[in-house]
Structure formats: C-alpha cells, structure tokens
Amino acid sequence: MDKIKCIVVDDEEGAHLVITHFLKDIRTLSLEGSFYNAIDALDYLYKNKVDLVFLDINMPGLSGLEMLETLTNRPFIILTTAYKQYALDGYKYEVVDYLVKPFEFKKFLQAIDKVMNRKGIQAKMPAVEETDHLILKVDGTLTKIPFSKIIYIQSFGNYVKIFIEDGMLISQMTTSEIEERLSTSLFLRIHKSYIVSLKQIQKVSGTQVVLKNNTELPIGNTFKRELLAQFK
Structure with a gap:
C-alpha cells in the first residue's frame, strides 16, 4: 500500500514538533514537508501531489481558511488551531477533522482514522497507551x-x-x-x-x-x- 503523503502548515515551531513526533509512530503516513506560511505551502502543492495537509488557521499573511479558498482540488485537510470558534468555518470546506491545540495522541489518531475511512483503507493504528x-x-x-x-x-x-x-x-x-x-x-x-x-x-x-x-x-x-x- 502506498503511503499517504502529508505536509504540515503552521507558523508555530511547537506544532511542527508535536505533529512530527506523533507521525513517527504511524507507518502509513509519510511527512513530505513542513511549511511556516501558506504561500510556501501553496507553492509546494502546485508542484507536488499531497494526500493530507495538517493546516493551522491563524497565520500571518494568508490564513489557513484563505489558503483553502484558493484550492480547487483540495487534499484531505485536518485543521489544527488553538481557537474553537473556527470549527464551523472549517467544515464549510469539508475538512476531515478539527483538532484544538494542545491535542493528545489519541485525538490525533482519531483524526487519521477518519482520513483512512475516507480513502477506504483499513489500517492498523498503533495502540494508545494510558498517558501519565x-x-x-x-x-x-x-x-x-x-x-x-x-x-x-x-x-x-x-x-x-x-x-x-x-x-x-x-x-x-x-x-x-x-x-x-x-x-x-x-x-x-x-x-x-x-x-x-x-x-x-x-x-x-x-x-x-x-x-x-x-x-x-x-x-x-x-x-x-x-x-x-x-x-x-
């Protein structure tokens, strides 16, 4: 099975570190790039095939939602943000899931599982251990x-x-x-x-x-x- 290619678009270093850490345990996903603004991410998307984007909403310059408006052929989108009030806006763009920072590994896995279901993939996800x-x-x-x-x-x-x-x-x-x-x-x-x-x-x-x-x-x-x- 081909791996699901994904990128992270977020202006916060901490978000990149957390998502990268979570992704290392999920073998069905391949992190192809990390971008700190929407313009660089769009430039990459225009040139490369990507299946999934972890996308922050509040970013300087072009916001995550504005970035979505520019895409006619969107990959799967999982929004990652510290603000709950944008949830309805996100679902207008048929995003797969909406993760409110800071999110735990269990919530992250649930979002990935929704991507797998939409692609019709029955993937074996890593077990979630009780956190301490x-x-x-x-x-x-x-x-x-x-x-x-x-x-x-x-x-x-x-x-x-x-x-x-x-x-x-x-x-x-x-x-x-x-x-x-x-x-x-x-x-x-x-x-x-x-x-x-x-x-x-x-x-x-x-x-x-x-x-x-x-x-x-x-x-x-x-x-x-x-x-x-x-x-x-």
Whole structure:
C-alpha cells in the first residue's frame, strides 16, 4: 500500500514538533514537508501531489481558511488551531477533522482514522497507551507535566493554574478542557473551579478538602457526592 503523503502548515515551531513526533509512530503516513506560511505551502502543492495537509488557521499573511479558498482540488485537510470558534468555518470546506491545540495522541489518531475511512483503507493504528502526563503550552513553550507532580488545578478565567510540587504553572485552557486530559482514576473535580489529585487529599472536612500540604479547597454541592464516594 502506498503511503499517504502529508505536509504540515503552521507558523508555530511547537506544532511542527508535536505533529512530527506523533507521525513517527504511524507507518502509513509519510511527512513530505513542513511549511511556516501558506504561500510556501501553496507553492509546494502546485508542484507536488499531497494526500493530507495538517493546516493551522491563524497565520500571518494568508490564513489557513484563505489558503483553502484558493484550492480547487483540495487534499484531505485536518485543521489544527488553538481557537474553537473556527470549527464551523472549517467544515464549510469539508475538512476531515478539527483538532484544538494542545491535542493528545489519541485525538490525533482519531483524526487519521477518519482520513483512512475516507480513502477506504483499513489500517492498523498503533495502540494508545494510558498517558501519565500533560503536554501544555506554558509561557509560549510546550511543557510536559507528569500527573504525579500535580497537586491541584485552579480555574483562572480562560487560563488554569496548575499547582505542582515545586511551584505553579499557568496555561491558556479552561478547567473543563484540562479535565478531559486528566486520568479519571487519579484526579477528581471537587468544585467548578478546582480539580485535585486524589492522592493529595488528606481529609474531607465539612465543605472543604484538606490536602497533604494543608491547602484547603472548597467542595461544590454538585461534586460532593462523587467525592465522598471515593472514600467509601
């Protein structure tokens, strides 16, 4: 079977590093090129056959969506962006999938599987192992945060504060979004604004959780039953 030829179009170095890292485990795909703006990518597409494009939306000069408008014979497109609000615009161009950064390997594989289905290929995808860490953008840098180091997470507007053993990190992500990336066997949401590591809980006292470092956090009424069930 011929490999699916793909390119990455994104103005952020971090996105190239993540996608390249993910692609090394998928033998059915071949990375043919990496481009940091839409103009260079278009020039390549006009001269070369490509099956799949991982395309960022917000780029200087020509945006990803503007690039799509110029293509009459489009390859498969997987949009990669930090902004959810462009999802409907993307599907207008019949994109295969829409990945919101930072995305995990499992989400990436699901998007590739959709490409395979459209091509009528039954491909054996690599197994997805239970992850033991987060990869988040902190101060503009992709940072690996082991679950074992996280004490608790606090909502901070459109950001989250991640309290770890040796300090605190801030990342642009909602509490609900980061909750989806955490292991449900290790973490629990106890309040609309707080997620805690279960191993860090010292005791539950009334309407508060007391952690091993003596930090006291509130318990939301809607989360109390599930919290108490952990200690039965």
